[in-house]
Amino acid sequence: MLEEANWTVGKVAKRCGVKVSTLHYYEELGLIRSWRNAGNQRRYKAEVLRRISVIKAAQKMGISLDSIKRAFSALPDNRTPTKNDWQQLASGWQQELDERIRYLEVLRDSLDSCIGCGCLSLTSCPIYNPDDIAGSQGGGAVILTRNAQSKS
8 A cells, every 4th residue: 555645755756767856846847746744855645656657648748848737737726637637638638749740740751851941051942942932931940830730
């Protein structure tokens, strides 16, 4: 049986496969919470293991910590996500993931051609970006971004 509220930072880090500094960072961002014992040492409730697991799973999907924080803050009393909460969080992130997948597919298919960055360094740029037309459409890889959006 898991101890209710007596997990040290080292024990949590080892159990979750993260560095102690990662736990401190998550706490600084408000993703997890600890309390201090009489010796002023951090202690965690066992439920922190689930929160960290959700954070790690979401990050593996490419979800940003800001997005994870927003999702956690939408939970009543900022509670630890339940199985149903996880399903709702995951479905909420599905559109973001679908957009990222479309972008990555276009990137994969465009790796050997101009992406419209405006650098004019590739020999094919005059074909794809004559007179730096892409520059008038915004900064960065505008052709790549436009192609990803047209796949939606």
